[in-house]
Amino acid sequence: MSVKKKIVRIKDIAERAQTSKGTVDRVLHNRGRVADDVRERILAIIKELNYEPNLIAQSLKSQRAFNLAALVPDPDLDSYWEAPRNGLEKAEKELRQYGVHVTKFIFNSHEEGSFIAKAREVTREHPDGLLIAPIFYKEALPFFKEWTEMGIPYVLFNTQIEHVGPLCYIGQDSYRSGCLAAKILRFGLHTPGTVLVAHVNEDISNSAHLITKEEGFRDYFKGENLADTFKVISSEINFPDEEGPDRQLDEIRKKNPDLNAIYVTNSKAFEVAAYLEKNGLTDIKLIGYDLVEHNQEYLKKDVIHFLINQNPLGQGYWGIHQLANHLIFKKEIQPIKFLPLDIITKENLDYYLDPQ
């Protein structure tokens, strides 16, 4: 017997309280102008009937526009940023019904000045909410203060920054991420040797999360009596576009002939993979991050053995959704939303490329 569930409406409450829906409405929204005894009676009935507003009718009526801003690096300069853009566009599409519109402010991920200029633009725009990839730590700080004062909620993603009062952070637990990388490499290491942590083409001073990854990685190899078997070294490998990492890697291999695994802490594993392939180094295990096209190629060729997916698409997607949850649906927001550490191989790659 499937009985149709009764929905409690404002009108029902009004009838029961022998008053009108206008009055109930005023009580619900604390708009005042209601006699105390009537308010008490209405509140009691609301509780008794367990009234829950019909979100559908609610959002149909309100129809207000929510202008969100997204401050993200240019995907044309670093293809890693394509995914967050797709994610936020997907969320925007879903939420357009609710009046959400996202304006993108694209900056050059290699120039602090460009970031500052775009951040200023955001301030001028005065959006209802902001999604930001704060890859320039120092430069971003004063803006956080400003936006907080202006009452603009902002969601951080990709790079975790503590104590700046964002609505929430979306991304990975960098420390755990390092542990996981270590665990996987260790599972595939058959002989004692040296393991390299490589920070490729990234300014470490602005990227605390890469350091955190290294910590997690090193701590794993410190535990479980692995310290005697494996030596962990780390290196910043920077080079201009035309060159490759060849010179630096040659040097490292000369110093450590027993090098048998490399952990690349960002999406640039393909640079190392190209080097390994060129030199026929098939017995060095390689693990890196993110499903950018070049990484996928080498993953399919088994030059890169595993990739950890930071789910950049999900970061963009959930970032916009968190803002919507806060602004539109008035939901409580968890200050940290860690996304899963997805382990990717040739065999399960497909499922992580285009979500549903």
Next chain:
Amino acid sequence: MSVKKKIVRIKDIAERAQTSKGTVDRVLHNRGRVADDVRERILAIIKELNYEPNLIAQSLKSQRAFNLAALVPDPDLDSYWEAPRNGLEKAEKELRQYGVHVTKFIFNSHEEGSFIAKAREVTREHPDGLLIAPIFYKEALPFFKEWTEMGIPYVLFNTQIEHVGPLCYIGQDSYRSGCLAAKILRFGLHTPGTVLVAHVNEDISNSAHLITKEEGFRDYFKGENLADTFKVISSEINFPDEEGPDRQLDEIRKKNPDLNAIYVTNSKAFEVAAYLEKNGLTDIKLIGYDLVEHNQEYLKKDVIHFLINQNPLGQGYWGIHQLANHLIFKKEIQPIKFLPLDIITKENLDYYLDPQ
């Protein structure tokens, strides 16, 4: 300059076509009684303006109730089925606004008769849609025919059955799943030896997907010149609750002293793990499926090295959503929705336990 994005309404289309919203409505719903030339004009305008109906207004108006049924095994008898239940309850909660209500029909996963009885109940109830875990292949077939005739769309999950005309299947690609398990084990295997595929406490005759997993697993070890290095054997290991798999596993080890890896094709890896732990067999690699509690324990103790998550929660969740997409939102449904093959270790387990 943030211009408010114009939303295209039926009325807008009507105005542009110099007709009334009633006519546009008839065109949109193929209700006929519209002159051909007018219909053409309206369709052109709909395309041009890229009209998308406002789902909010739509569902506010219709307010009809959708009674869905879920035919699933009892979680109290096999805790694996807790997750699908949670998933479908989560989906139900999200969709309650749209009038969705899910009635659960719980059967005993060890008794065909119980399945048949509950399936009959479903038929009697005549729901608007059905989500079903068809673990009893032979017994389910006649019901599929019946439900098709009654016009009840049904979504299969967990077990893929071909050619019965479901709305869609939700679950994993079993073949790929086997390949992946092989790939991971092989990555950790340092010495030649024997690899066991174990079907634990499951009636193979009713579980084609376990066979498919084994195929994928074997094919991986056939490729890449691994056939000389590793021997793959398989075995059905069945035992009553009080006993363990000890006798059978002892025997297998006696015949294959070089056994160095075991692949359990269902969620019962913990049974094998208990055996390995008891006998101190720390150098046998073990991989299995699903995050049931016992598996988690042994994963944390590193007795189980990896688990592949079949995302049973997601299966329940998406199953209900697919029905809703079909019934309420009239979306085109892909006949197969493969869920990702998530690789789980101790380090990333947390992120897969409670979704978002």
Next chain:
DNA sequence: TTTAAAAAAGTGTTCGAGCACGCAATGGGA
């Protein structure tokens, strides 16, 4: 040409919540 039937097109109400508006009752000051 008239007329009825059929086809085509237009109008108006409904869903539940939000909010503007307006009316009635009360109170205080002159």
Next chain:
DNA sequence: TCCCATTGCGTGCTCGAACACTTTTTTAAA
């Protein structure tokens, strides 16, 4: 007593789509 401000409360329109209902136009038969 009159006037106006304040408080309390009710009415009615709106959002966009769905659909029942009415009105207009066309077509075919007499």
